[in-house]
Amino acid sequence: MTSGSRHYAARTGIENTMKTVLLVSALASVLIVLLIFVFTLKEAMPAFREIGFEDMLLGKVWRPGNDQYGILAMIAGSGLVTLGAVAIGVPLALGTAVFLSEIAPGWISGIVRPSVELLAGIPSVVYGLFGMVVLVPLVRTIPAPGNVGFGLLSASIVLAVMVLPTIANVSEFAIRSVPKGYREGSLALGATKWETIARVIVPAARPGIISAVVLGLGRALGETIAMIMVIGNSVVIPSASTGNPLSIFLSRARTLTGNIAVEISYATGVHESALFATGVVLFVLIMLVNSSARFLLKSSISRGGKN
Amino acid sequence: MATSRFTRKMAQGGAFTVFWLMGATAVLIMLFVVGYIMVQGIPQLNLEFFTTSPRGGLSGDGGIYSTVVTTFYMVVVTLLIATPLGVGAAIYLTEYSEKAESPIVRRLVRIARFGVETLAGVPSIIFGLFGYALFVSALNMGFSIMSASLAGACLIIPVVIRTTEEALKSVPDSYREGSLALGATKWETIRKVILPSALPGISTGILLSAGRIVSETAIFFVTLGGSYRVPHSLMSGGRTMALHVYYLAMETRAFDKAMSTAAVLVALIVLMNLAINLITSRISSKTR
Amino acid sequence: MRFVSMAAALLLATGASSAFAEEIIVSGSTTVQPLAELLAERYEADHGDVQIVVQGGGSSVGVKSIDNGTAHIGMASREIKESEIAENPEIVIHTIARDGIAIVTYPGFAVDELTMDQVRDIFAGEITRWNAVGGPNEMITVVAREEGSGTRAAFEELVLGESLMSADAILQPSNGAVRTTVTSTPGAIAYISFGYMDDSTMPVSINGAAPSAETVESGEYPVYRPLNMVTFGEPEGAVAQWLDFIKGADGQAIVAAEGYLPVN
Numbered sequence: 046m047t048s049g050s051r052h053y054a055a056r057t058g059i060e061n062t063m064k065t066v067l068l069v070s071a072l073a074s075v076l077i078v079l080l081i082f083v084f085t086l087k088e089a090m091p092a093f094r095e096i097g098f099e100d101m102l103l104g105k106v107w108r109p110g111n112d113q114y115g116i117l118a119m120i121a122g123s124g125l126v127t128l129g130a131v132a133i134g135v136p137l138a139l140g141t142a143v144f145l146s147e148i149a150p151g152w153i154s155g156i157v158r159p160s161v162e163l164l165a166g167i168p169s170v171v172y173g174l175f176g177m178v179v180l181v182p183l184v185r186t187i188p189a190p191g192n193v194g195f196g197l198l199s200a201s202i203v204l205a206v207m208v209l210p211t212i213a214n215v216s217e218f219a220i221r222s223v224p225k226g227y228r229e230g231s232l233a234l235g236a237t238k239w240e241t242i243a244r245v246i247v248p249a250a251r252p253g254i255i256s257a258v259v260l261g262l263g264r265a266l267g268e269t270i271a272m273i274m275v276i277g278n279s280v281v282i283p284s285a286s287t288g289n290p291l292s293i294f295l296s297r298a299r300t301l302t303g304n305i306a307v308e309i310s311y312a313t314g315v316h317e318s319a320l321f322a323t324g325v326v327l328f329v330l331i332m333l334v335n336s337s338a339r340f341l342l343k344s345s346i347s348r349g350g351k352n
Numbered sequence: 353m354a355t356s357r358f359t360r361k362m363a364q365g366g367a368f369t370v371f372w373l374m375g376a377t378a379v380l381i382m383l384f385v386v387g388y389i390m391v392q393g394i395p396q397l398n399l400e401f402f403t404t405s406p407r408g409g410l411s412g413d414g415g416i417y418s419t420v421v422t423t424f425y426m427v428v429v430t431l432l433i434a435t436p437l438g439v440g441a442a443i444y445l446t447e448y449s450e451k452a453e454s455p456i457v458r459r460l461v462r463i464a465r466f467g468v469e470t471l472a473g474v475p476s477i478i479f480g481l482f483g484y485a486l487f488v489s490a491l492n493m494g495f496s497i498m499s500a501s502l503a504g505a506c507l508i509i510p511v512v513i514r515t516t517e518e519a520l521k522s523v524p525d526s527y528r529e530g531s532l533a534l535g536a537t538k539w540e541t542i543r544k545v546i547l548p549s550a551l552p553g554i555s556t557g558i559l560l561s562a563g564r565i566v567s568e569t570a571i572f573f574v575t576l577g578g579s580y581r582v583p584h585s586l587m588s589g590g591r592t593m594a595l596h597v598y599y600l601a602m603e604t605r606a607f608d609k610a611m612s613t614a615a616v617l618v619a620l621i622v623l624m625n626l627a628i629n630l631i632t633s634r635i636s637s638k639t640r
Numbered sequence: 641m642r643f644v645s646m647a648a649a650l651l652l653a654t655g656a657s658s659a660f661a662e663e664i665i666v667s668g669s670t671t672v673q674p675l676a677e678l679l680a681e682r683y684e685a686d687h688g689d690v691q692i693v694v695q696g697g698g699s700s701v702g703v704k705s706i707d708n709g710t711a712h713i714g715m716a717s718r719e720i721k722e723s724e725i726a727e728n729p730e731i732v733i734h735t736i737a738r739d740g741i742a743i744v745t746y747p748g749f750a751v752d753e754l755t756m757d758q759v760r761d762i763f764a765g766e767i768t769r770w771n772a773v774g775g776p777n778e779m780i781t782v783v784a785r786e787e788g789s790g791t792r793a794a795f796e797e798l799v800l801g802e803s804l805m806s807a808d809a810i811l812q813p814s815n816g817a818v819r820t821t822v823t824s825t826p827g828a829i830a831y832i833s834f835g836y837m838d839d840s841t842m843p844v845s846i847n848g849a850a851p852s853a854e855t856v857e858s859g860e861y862p863v864y865r866p867l868n869m870v871t872f873g874e875p876e877g878a879v880a881q882w883l884d885f886i887k888g889a890d891g892q893a894i895v896a897a898e899g900y901l902p903v904n
Contacts, residue, residue, distance in 0.1 A: 056537050063539040064448060070440030072460065075467030077506050081474065081482045088485050108804065109787045140374030148371050157375045160382040166621040167385065168567035170597045171614045175385055177601060193781050193825045195810055206381060239364035267475025269570040270598065278811040297810060302477050307813045309574060310670065310698030311788030324481050328474065335473035408677025410816060410836065494710030495667065495695050577667065577695030589695050603816030
């Protein structure tokens with residue numbers, strides 16, 4: 046191995062060049078985020094200027110033909126479908142996470158875990174197709190005025206299945222991160238396994254579990270294709286059709302994502318700009334949700350380590 | 353609390369039954385969805401389905417040949433764009449930033465990490481909008497594989513970064529120290545020692561990304577154009593298999609063809625998942 | 641590394657083998673897209689050196705894309721707006737067909753006759769149950785297109801007039817999706833382009849006129865709009881030849897066969 050000074054200088058030169066190249070790659074993500082933000086905001090500005098931020102956010106009527114661009118109905122739609130998905134999906138996801146980490150024998154995990162992974166991999170358009178062909182006719186059988194199957198219930202069920210893997214995965218990680226000492230201490234004190242799980246482990250993993258749910262929330266808010274295939278896309282603020290308040294889930298709705306996807310093909314001028322504005326609102330909303338998830342996860346890790 | 357041990361055992365039995373049911377439910381849901389799609393879709397699968405392109409018009413006739421080609425191109429081009437950027441970023445974040453020299457660099461690294469985390473959370477329709485506004489319209493690339501791949505690359509860069517970082521972190525420090533002790537520079541160490549060792553993990557990330565691209569619809573809906581033709585250059589538009597499922601379901605009434613295409617998609621994903629699991633188990637057996 | 645070069649070679653090879661003498665890119669309205677695809681197929685059968693690629697994107701994209709050069713021909717399922725003409729004074733409009741808009745219902749509802757006023761009131765949400773128009777006592781579900789759609793714009797102008805489309809309507813992003821929804825949702829009523837009518841759709845006569853090419857020609861059926869292709873300036877070469885084919889006897893025969901009205 047020669048180490049003549051010229052050879053060494055060349056290798057150092059390459060070394061320094063590569064360091065810069067790699068730094069630039071690392072910053073590429075930031076650049077892309079900035080680009081996205083700038084471009085989307087730029088396209089959305091005409092709408093914000095002409096319609097007014099407040100009128101858009103709080104406006105109940107979205108009728109571009111009439112120059113009305115209120116997205117409140119879509120915010121309600123996104124919120125409700127996400128709520129429904131979480132209500133259905135979180136118990137199942139948590140149960141699966143606890144099952145996989147504490148209860149299931151090895152070979153059972155070998156069946157359940159890949160199944161959940163497979164659910165994560167199914168394309169959203171396939172979920173939408175399944176929802177259209179199987180769920181919508183099923184939901185239609187529920188007797189309620191105006192119920193045609195398309196709506197929040199079908200969409201919530203589909204969405205719940207789609208976010209189940211995310212929530213289960215992160216929850217399982219949180220549960221597994223609980224120090225062994227907790228388990229052993231609790232069992233040593235005479236608690237049954239179930240009591241240990243319910244009163245010691247899960248509460249200890251709670252911050253991580255909450256962050257898992259919030260991550261699932263973010264994922265649900267961002268879903269587009271499956272939603273526009275089963276939710277009806279009507280621009281109405283969902284309302285209960287019978288006396289039972291739960292029947293609000295039989296109402297049709299439109300999500301923020303659906304608003305963009307359904308109308309982007311034909312929109313021009315202010316209408317198109319308003320769709321980009323919808324995108325900005327969506328972007329900010331999801332960023333808020335994801336930041337809180339990350340914050341919760343970090344605080345749970347630091348807390349777990351300290352104890 | 354004077355609850356007898358018996359009652360507590362009963363409670364545990366009850367609770368555990370519930371959990372077993374939940375685990376079973378997860379598996380049953382998967383079997384139901386995948387099973388339904390396969391049962392509905394497989395009967396129509398034959399050689400003709402794969403070798404003919406879809407017809408124009410509303411009939412839904414034809415097969416999926418052009419969509420398979422488009423999907424293939426999309427995966428290859430998107431990976432070509434995203435992998436160097438993603439792997440490069442991961443290398444820097446793992447290997448170079450620890451003993452970062454100046455506070456400016458350390459600040460930059462923190463900004464870079466924040467950028468990756470944020471990018472990972474952006475919903476795909478926003479990538480689609482962005483791709484449409486920048487690549488299709490402003491840069492005049494039109495509906496094309498190029499526009500769509502650039503937009504799609506934004507989606508998978510965080511995936512590549514995350515998996516590559518994990519793969520790099522799992523390479524034992526002794527490798528690095530040994531190589532440096534022999535007189536290699538840092539970059540040479542990375543290129544000749546660390547990367548080859550981390551290759552299985554990086555391949556996992558690439559496979560995961562490929563799976564994401566195959567499944568993705570929203571982004572390409574707004575950037576690919578939806579033509580049923582076989583694309584013949586990077587500037588051609590087209591439709592991926594996932595998009596084809598969407599068009600079949602929404603435009604034509606050929607639900608049988610839609611199910612068949614969906615079945616092919618699901619089968620692809622299953623294969624990719626299997627490959628990933630194979631590689632991961634080989635990694636963990638090696639590091640034992 | 642080897643894989644990358646293999647993939648690149650594959651890309652180039654496919655590109656080389658399908659390098660046609662002429663490629664025409666058509667983009668725009670999803671309503672016109674299926675018709676354009678069929679016209680393209682028919683033309684290519686006789687002219688092997690031309691490949692016509694039809695993309696979607698919507699009527700407005702169609703007009704924009706010929707302006708910035710990403711397409712040779714734009715498709716629009718509506719009249720070209722004044723603002724669009726003002727922005728593109730070079731635009732040349734070629735009407736390739738007339739397309740009626742038919743009212744269809746969920747099959748088996750036994751209501752196939754309505755007056756124009758009833759149609760308007762149903763779609764505006766004023767009439768909400770079928771028994772008000774001679775059907776069973778069931779809720780009417782309106783299925784419509786999204787805002788900005790050329791089909792919707794034409795319908796609103798010709799049928800709704802001053803009334804506004806019901807806010808409760810199920811909105812779908814294409815004629816095909818509307819058709820799928822209306823034929824599978826009991827109690828549904830929708831408007832779709834003539835070209836999308838088939839055995840599964842149950843058309844409704846308006847003021848005694850059934851939706852068909854004949855009644856539009858005779859003037860009895862008033863709900864129709866032009867299907868346009870637009871170019872930037874006068875077309876030349878292969879583009880002009882294809883447009884001539886479309887406007888000629890062969891092309892118009894296909895137009896008629898698909899359920900649209902020829903232009904004459």
